[in-house]
Amino acid sequence: MAARIFAGQLLLVVLITAAVSTVLFLDARQQSYDRTAQRMLSVSSAIADNPFVLKAVQSPSPTTALQPYAEAVRRDAPVDFITIMAPDGTRFTHPDPQQIGRKYIGSIDSALRGQPATEEFAGALGPSIRAIVPVKDAAGTVKALVAAGVTVTNVSVAANARLPFVILTGAGLLVLSSTASWLLSKYLRRVTLGWGPEQLSSIFVSYDSLLHSVREGLLMVDNQGRLVLYNDHAARLLGLPLRDPGSPPMEVASLPLPQDLRQLLLSGRPARDEPYATEDRILVVSQDPALRASRPGPRAAKPATAEQRLGTVAILRDQTEIQSLAGEVESMRTLAGALRAQTHEHSNRLHTIVSLIELGRGDEALRFAARDLQQSQQLTDEVVAAVDEPFISALLVGKAAQANELGINLTITAGSTGPAGTAAPATGKGLDPADLVTIVGNLLDNAFDAVSAPAAGAPASSPGPAPEKEVSVDFLSTPDRLWIEVRDNGPGLSGEALEKAFELGYSTKPAGTQGRGIGLALVRQAVSRLHGEITVAHDDGTVFSVGLPLRGHPAPAPEGGQA
Template sequence: MSRWSLARQFFLAQLVFIVVLSASLSVILYLDAARGVNDAAAERMVAVSTSIALEPAVLDAVRGPDPSASLQPYAVEVMDRLGVDFITIMATDRTRFTHRNPEEIGRPYIGSVAEALTGTTHSETYAGTLGPSIRAIVPVVDDTGTVQAMVASGITVDRAAIARNAQLPLVAVIALGALALGALASFLLSRRLRDATLGMGPAELSRTFVFYDSVLHSVREGLLLTDAAGRLVLYNDQAARLLGLDGSQEPVPASHLAVPPSLRELLSSGRRALDEVHVTESRVLVVNQEPAVPPTPPGRTAPAPGALGTVTTLRDHTEIEALTGQVETMRTLTDALRSQTHEHANRLHTIVSLVELGRDAEAVDFATRDLQQSQRLTDEVVQAVDEPFIAALLVGKAAQANERGIELTSDIAPDAQAGSLHPVDLVTVIGNLLDNAFDEAARSEEPRVRLTVRRAMDGDGAQVLEIVVEDSGNGLPDSEKARIFDFGYSTKPACEAEGGTPAGRGIGLALVRQAVRRFAGSIAVTDTDDGGARFTVRLPVAPVAGRVGA
């Protein structure tokens, strides 16, 4: 029995309970019917005895010289007419005047007479000459209230049992009806329980719960269960940390979560998701989601019901994306250095060609002007920026812009120092903004990009490092300004991949936003006067005590 399913054990237990209940109900109904029959018989005998005792002829007869002569025929007639087993009219000393068996006339009455002698009606079940009987004894009194005789009438218990047994079919119908309805209800409940427990037994359910609970709280990924109404009904500690929940395990509507709208929509919709990337205020989450569809219970061929909700896993890729950002930063620096190397190689080839042509003076003049221009750009950047990573980035980007035919102008204020800001994150912000601006400006007739870095004051009077990158591209519609920083979203038409997202695109600006958020800064996109796009980044910095690297 221990291997039986919980539903089967429940059904058998309920069936035993219903059988016991039906048997108990039958006994109670039978005893109640018997009591009712006995009470009704006693009341009937009281009525019969009272009617005879109130008859004036009975009082006259008991006062006469031979009471039995007139009372016996009268009693027999009443017994036959009313179906009473005996009617005994007796003297106060118990001497019978009448009896069903004439031979008992003159003999003493067997039964209780004390109550009748005091003028009180009394009923009882007593074993007399005819066997156990239900009887009533009523006094016969004269006008002064004196007891002159007594009347006892009764029916045997066997005859009362006939009336009682007549109630047995009704008792049986009620008991069988209760048994049938109880068994049917137990069967339906057991089927519902079997569907709910998937046909598993108590041991299997207990083991499954223990294992699932252990898995839920031991996995490092966030795991949460959402019901059909879009409420989070169960989640582990990692999911609570990633979604900012308090861990109370109270059902929480997905629409109330403090997460980006795209993630709220995914959790509320219940749709399937495979490795979708969603960026929160401080994290990059990879989300997988599947509907929770219960399997068909054993022995059932009907299709399983619809989805009960969804199972969602959350993987924290924040550290991986941070590494990706560093790789992107190194790639930006590499591209900048490659462009600078390519540009210097072209200039060196020009100088060598002039020397080979015997135009030494022109070669010296070209080399001198190139050296002065490169040194001037380097001096301007180095004097304005005290961080070698950023200085190298800007020098390389200037070469990259020149290689692509883009006019890059820089306006870096002398006090625009990084301060407490991490240089790698600044390279991520400036490098990706410039890359995005180069791509947009390259599609315009007069490609221009302007970089401005300066100190400013925010609305609270605190100092911020303001980085502004403007391009001469076609700008951004308002509908795209809200999505331009989403991970994987891009407006570039080249290299379209499956799903309409450009392959390898949609990463740079998402990394910029992540870096800005780490600094507790802000980023905004507006339009320039000539129709291009302007990206403005404000990063909180400590006040500068003195200019560094001047």
């Protein structure tokens, strides 16, 4: 590209220089002709106004008196010829004596009318620039004519004397313009890395297609903290407008991003798979410096001696669906564990029933089986009657089995108040079941972990019976909202833990615990998607309270302490 632009500009400069030089030369020649004509007119007028000339032309022998005079003036002027003639054009004087007495070659009509005139005409001495002035008496009658002129050859010599100036001016213009073109081509070679226009077009199309099609978010931030490049997937993940190639870079500090993610992008530090939470997503971010390649381009004169840092490149991966699937897998593991426990328990009970029958105690075996069936059905009936939401009911049945296996006393209460205060099962109709499962499941898992973990500072084993593990979940449905409260009697949260409970990556679990620092962040995002609010408090354990507006009832403005 640089070579083509330089060649085109050089050709243009040469043409402009030639045109300017030609115009300057023609103007100089025309000015020389005009000045010569004006000088000839002055010489002719001075001779015509001389009384000696009028007296001589009226004498019997004009040539004898005028020829020496004319030659003296011609030498002093200097001019190439001075011709004094009669009104009919008969010459009285001429530099060539043989032309005396012959007719003047040229136009004399204007002079005969009493008007001076100038012209370029080919006379006896060749082409010349001349002036013709009438010689008048006191009455204004034309008694003679005076012509003075310079040959065109001499005028051209005078004009050509300015030719070096024109040539130098043109050469200077050519040198300056060529230097400017060379500097511009050098700049273009540097900024385009030596690539040609076809290559640049191909690279742009390829990279633009890649940015649109890649399924990971890509951001590039320059050294001034400006977002200069991002693809469509990054725009969707961060809630940014789709990129317009012609729009100016955006300041990262002014983008609607989480504070910790904004600080990472502005810091420029390398990062590897660091989790960050937005309003509705969990992103894993990797960041590396963006460096100019050590080879500037295919046509560069020499490779760069050091890599130049252009900014940073960040890769965003959406982990929300993965975390959601991980939660579902964890729920399936919980259910599978509960089923295994129930299978083991039912196997023991079945062996008991078979043994009672073999011992001939059939009535007792029947009563034992009926009581076991009644207890299992009672738990299911209570949950289904309490919560009119099949997904939540199924989750609570599995969590109840899990709690029984872990030795946790899980209490489930639910209800609904209608307009008249009548009681009915709690319902979450109008709410996304997946978000409800995320909220309830993670809060219960968090509560189970809290009551199962030993208290801080407690010895590994202590005398006496272990304290009861209590977890309760309460649902209350009103005409416009669904309230969920999960309470446990674990060690509880206080101080910094209360403030950072919903931050992604923060956890009170031991380091290395699988899934630490993610569950409550998922809960906060699900609550946010449902336009609800969540609070956490310390009350002989930990209490999480969630309020979700039902469809058609917007949530009130959040108060302090809500997330």
